[in-house]
Amino acid sequence: xxxxxxxxxxxxxxxxxxxxxxxxxxxxxxxxxxxxxxxxxxxxxxxxxxxxxxxxxxxxxxxxxxxxxxxxxxxxxxxxxxxxxxxxxxxxxxxxxxxxxxxxxxxxxxxxxxxxxxxxxxxxxxxxxxxxxxxxxxxxxxxxxxxxxxxxxxxxxxxxxxxxxxxxxxxxxxxxxxxxxxxxxxxxxxxxxxxxxxxxxxxxxxxxxxxxxxxxxxxxxxxxxxxxxxxxxxxxxxxxxxxxxxxxxxxxxxxxxxxxxxxxxxxxxxxxxxxxxxxxxxxxxxxxxxxxxxxxxxxxxxxxxxxxxxxxxxxxxxxxxxxxxxxxxxxxxxxxxxxxxxxxxxxxxxxxxxxxxxxxxxxxxxxxxxxxxxxxxxxxxxxxxxxxxxxxxxxxxxxxxxxxxxxxxxxxxxxxxxxxxxxxxxxxxxxxxxxxxxxxxxxxxxxxxxxxxxxxxxxxxxxxxxxxxxxxxxxxxxxxxxxxxxxxxxxxxxxxxxxxxxxxxxx
Amino acid sequence: xxxxxxxxxxxxxxxxxxxxxxxxxxxxxxxxxxxxxxxxxxxxxxxxxxxxxxxxxxxxxxxxxxxxxxxxxxxxxxxxxxxxxxxxxxxxxxxxxxxxxxx
Numbered sequence: 001x002x003x004x005x006x007x008x009x010x011x012x013x014x015x016x017x018x019x020x021x022x023x024x025x026x027x028x029x030x031x032x033x034x035x036x037x038x039x040x041x042x043x044x045x046x047x048x049x050x051x052x053x054x055x056x057x058x059x060x061x062x063x064x065x066x067x068x069x070x071x072x073x074x075x076x077x078x079x080x081x082x083x084x085x086x087x088x089x090x091x092x093x094x095x096x097x098x099x100x101x102x103x104x105x106x107x108x109x110x111x112x113x114x115x116x117x118x119x120x121x122x123x124x125x126x127x128x129x130x131x132x133x134x135x136x137x138x139x140x141x142x143x144x145x146x147x148x149x150x151x152x153x154x155x156x157x158x159x160x161x162x163x164x165x166x167x168x169x170x171x172x173x174x175x176x177x178x179x180x181x182x183x184x185x186x187x188x189x190x191x192x193x194x195x196x197x198x199x200x201x202x203x204x205x206x207x208x209x210x211x212x213x214x215x216x217x218x219x220x221x222x223x224x225x226x227x228x229x230x231x232x233x234x235x236x237x238x239x240x241x242x243x244x245x246x247x248x249x250x251x252x253x254x255x256x257x258x259x260x261x262x263x264x265x266x267x268x269x270x271x272x273x274x275x276x277x278x279x280x281x282x283x284x285x286x287x288x289x290x291x292x293x294x295x296x297x298x299x300x301x302x303x304x305x306x307x308x309x310x311x312x313x314x315x316x317x318x319x320x321x322x323x324x325x326x327x328x329x330x331x332x333x334x335x336x337x338x339x340x341x342x343x344x345x346x347x348x349x350x351x352x353x354x355x356x357x358x359x360x361x362x363x364x365x366x367x368x369x370x371x372x373x374x375x376x377x378x379x380x381x382x383x384x385x386x387x388x389x390x391x392x393x394x395x396x397x398x399x400x401x402x403x404x405x406x407x408x409x410x411x412x413x414x415x416x417x418x419x420x421x422x423x424x425x426x427x428x429x430x431x432x433x434x435x436x437x438x439x440x441x442x443x444x445x446x447x448x449x450x451x452x453x454x455x456x457x458x459x460x461x462x463x464x465x466x467x468x469x470x471x472x473x474x475x476x477x478x479x480x481x482x483x484x485x486x487x488x489x490x491x492x493x494x495x496x497x498x499x500x501x502x503x504x505x506x507x
Numbered sequence: 508x509x510x511x512x513x514x515x516x517x518x519x520x521x522x523x524x525x526x527x528x529x530x531x532x533x534x535x536x537x538x539x540x541x542x543x544x545x546x547x548x549x550x551x552x553x554x555x556x557x558x559x560x561x562x563x564x565x566x567x568x569x570x571x572x573x574x575x576x577x578x579x580x581x582x583x584x585x586x587x588x589x590x591x592x593x594x595x596x597x598x599x600x601x602x603x604x605x606x607x608x609x610x
Contacts (some may be wrong), residue, residue: 090541092535211566222561229554270586274579
């Protein structure tokens, strides 16, 4: 093995070893449902800010955006901006009411004054689909990445996927939210630290003068590509409102003691993530100038740049950090999916909210195993899919199915059970349906034209359906609510207000 | 689920509570609108002023780079503005109401 592999493998084992030790410690404190799902509400705003950043900064955004900037220039940078703008929205509209009204999942908020069983069924469906799509994208990314990073170890794709699946299950099963949170925090520090060092090394090459770096980037790369404004706006909507609908992000708000800490955590998270994205596109431009991008895989821009600037040891370190990043993100996703399965579907729908503490924790663990096995299987089945559109799809589903239902339930008195259910279902069906009919899938993955004949044109013109599916979900929710008035829910909205705005009676 | 809200329904008619609700809504909505303007302003520039992005402002640092960093910092600053307001004003109003509430 070369020195880079040694460094990568030893850093990787150091990370896995320390996170497993952490899981062992957390396991002793994970006995109740509140401890399993919400880390006993013991996480501070600052810690949760880092953990949110850890959940959000996936390997796809680190390696993917750096690679995109390195090859396409400014178009990659647009993604880094888009991924950040959801955070202020999350803060202004969702964070505090979510924390004040809910217990473990965002479905708690929607179900608060409405008929819990249909609501939880629909919300769990939205959550689980979002999580599974995102998880599949991460698993496929993980498998591919391990092959690239550890090329000389001859790891097979399937082994990488199974390995990631097992580690993720161990963290969540034994350590619950506490272990998952600390895995995110460690990973966030490693990733931000590693990216910072890389940027310092790039700037050192240019005598710490950014102008000298940008001077070597071609003018064409500094311009945005010629994409239609509709495409950009639609993707922008998905990114902006999707963040406030991602179950693994929303769930984090229950780990802090109150609304004040929830809001503080968004502030820290936005700062860390914004800083990270500025680093990421700088790395991309650095790679465009210093690395021969034609000879390498797009996703390897950042690690290859590390090799050029810091030798094999730094390449190994950065590879291990990228792998730790994937592991942490999938653990967060698995926990969110397991909560939807166990807290929303099993306890909320099947047991009608009547389950003992012991039963709740046990079901949560069964949910985790189910999710883990599903993720590994999906990772294997979708091995050859394009990861980028799956991430876009996850954001579109979150923005169309989860976000409208959540927002309307918090702000609108006349919202009803059937309004919420139909809005979620409409958002789900439209976002998934239009992606299938759109240019990334129709004619590419399905309905592919036979060789030699012209390609089948997509039925829906945009790559991202958000511009249609988000407004549709709101309109359906509003119309159905007006058709099915619910005086009881309207009366409860008044009680709810004390809790939403002043935290009176919050859990 | 706690029954505390039900014991405190009289607070709904409290002018202080009504004031809190309207101020919080107004502040959140205004900041949301500012965020939308900042981001969609960026998107519209991308679509219609492509060439502007490569124009050099400081040395070789282009307008596009500065704008991108600017939007990122603006998003963070907006969350900062909200936290500042909430810590100074909102929390004080909430504390006064919680004092009036029965546990």
